[in-house]
Amino acid sequence: MxxxxxxxxxxSGxxxxxxxxxxxxxxxxxIPQAGNGGKVPEYTTDWSLGGPLRDKYNITIEDFTHYCTATLRGKxxxxxxxxxxxxxxxxxxAVVDAMLGCQVKVPAVLISKDQASAA
Structure with a gap:
């Protein structure tokens, strides 16, 4: 792969x-594929999955007009x-940045066109 x-x-996504x-x-x-159900938990859209990350990683959120920021307290x-x-x-x-850094490897099948052009 x-x-x-x-x-x-x-x-994103x-x-x-x-x-x-x-x-x-x-x-x-x-890695989601046609044969294994292709499901990935939707942390970015489901508060029941993504919300608990805020407490687990001690994250502070600031909501601005066009975007939100999230920082780990003490980082x-x-x-x-x-x-x-x-x-x-x-x-x-914020979780990915704290745990893995500013760049990560992702399966190509999960990359959107916008992300591919930024990579």
Missing amino acids: QMIGVLTKDL KALNWVVWSVERGGVAP VYYGCVPRGKSALEAICR
Whole structure:
């Protein structure tokens, strides 16, 4: 399976959900394919999945007009603070940034056209 490097700040949708799922599993999550059901937990859209990450990782959220930021209390950020179009997307990016860093490898099948052009 081909893996592509993506900046954490550019992760979204299935790719971001898959990386968060991998972090939560403590290792690489199954890669969704037609034969295995293709389901990835939707941390970025389901508060019952993504919401508990806020408490688990001690994340502070700030809601601005066009975006949200999420920071882990006590973490020093050099450069840009994780943000997203929604609080859940920002939380997920903050978790990935804290646990894996500013760039991660994601299965190519999960990359959207927008993420591919940013990679």
